[in-house]
Amino acid sequence: MIKITAIETGKAICKTLQETAQNNNRSGIGRKIDIFRDPHFVDPLPILVYLIEHPEGNFLVDTGDTWRNSIHGYLPRWNPFFTKMVSIRVAPAEEIGFQLNKMGIDPAKDIEAVILTHFHHDHTGGLDHFPRTRIIGSRENYAEYLSVKGKIGGYLPQRRPIWFKPELIDFTANPTGGFSASHPITKDGRIFLVPTQGHCTGHLSVVVRGDDFTYFLAGDASYNEENIRNEKTDGVTFKPDVALATLKNIKSFATNEPTIVLPCHDRNSMTRLANKQTFA
Numbered sequence: 001m002i003k004i005t006a007i008e009t010g011k012a013i014c015k016t017l018q019e020t021a022q023n024n025n026r027s028g029i030g031r032k033i034d035i036f037r038d039p040h041f042v043d044p045l046p047i048l049v050y051l052i053e054h055p056e057g058n059f060l061v062d063t064g065d066t067w068r069n070s071i072h073g074y075l076p077r078w079n080p081f082f083t084k085m086v087s088i089r090v091a092p093a094e095e096i097g098f099q100l101n102k103m104g105i106d107p108a109k110d111i112e113a114v115i116l117t118h119f120h121h122d123h124t125g126g127l128d129h130f131p132r133t134r135i136i137g138s139r140e141n142y143a144e145y146l147s148v149k150g151k152i153g154g155y156l157p158q159r160r161p162i163w164f165k166p167e168l169i170d171f172t173a174n175p176t177g178g179f180s181a182s183h184p185i186t187k188d189g190r191i192f193l194v195p196t197q198g199h200c201t202g203h204l205s206v207v208v209r210g211d212d213f214t215y216f217l218a219g220d221a222s223y224n225e226e227n228i229r230n231e232k233t234d235g236v237t238f239k240p241d242v243a244l245a246t247l248k249n250i251k252s253f254a255t256n257e258p259t260i261v262l263p264c265h266d267r268n269s270m271t272r273l274a275n276k277q278t279f280a
């Protein structure tokens, strides 16, 4: 049996123009200026982590963020994108490790692998709970995470655990379902990764062929299902055309087979999962 559980690990509050850019043609830099000038914040968005229970073990998609965001100095003060544009609210007991424990799962022992859709801080802030776990991410995104550009644009590599050495994936083979490549996670092939570039370089999504439906764990490929449906890119992307192509890919994938689409910050992800509401 394969089971997917959504776990809310706190809230993120961002500008409206981060969630949805004004239009798809706006340039990467233009989008950042728009976010900067936007006086409006969205209602709090959930920071979701997905647990996949599979016969080969438990897999976790992303790790959420950490309560340490609340400590002065944790976020680099020189960078307004961390301190003024986004507000992360995580209570200690909301962190993924505590929540797994509450479910009877020991994060240090009972997780086969953690898969990171990308290395943005609200997806990697919970890594400290997994010091002995296999952690999988994309090589391309890992390079961006460690770069100077990364430090400016949403990554906190300086806060990574000292033991952090993820297993890095290159997407080079096995095109599937309209995606240029794929990478199997389980031996039975029912959990696999596909490239979903755009929100950032080397972003990936996790596809799970469940017993009933297919689940598309989209990370931040889009902040919500509606934006996929309406082909609306976010304010974060530096490559709008690539982000748009990804939205179209996901849309066509989820139209071709009954798929429940589950982004990381979608207010309706939990309801859709509970009601088994497919995209098409």
Ligand SMILES: [Zn+2]
Pocket: 118, 120, 199, 220
């Ligand atoms: Zn992100």
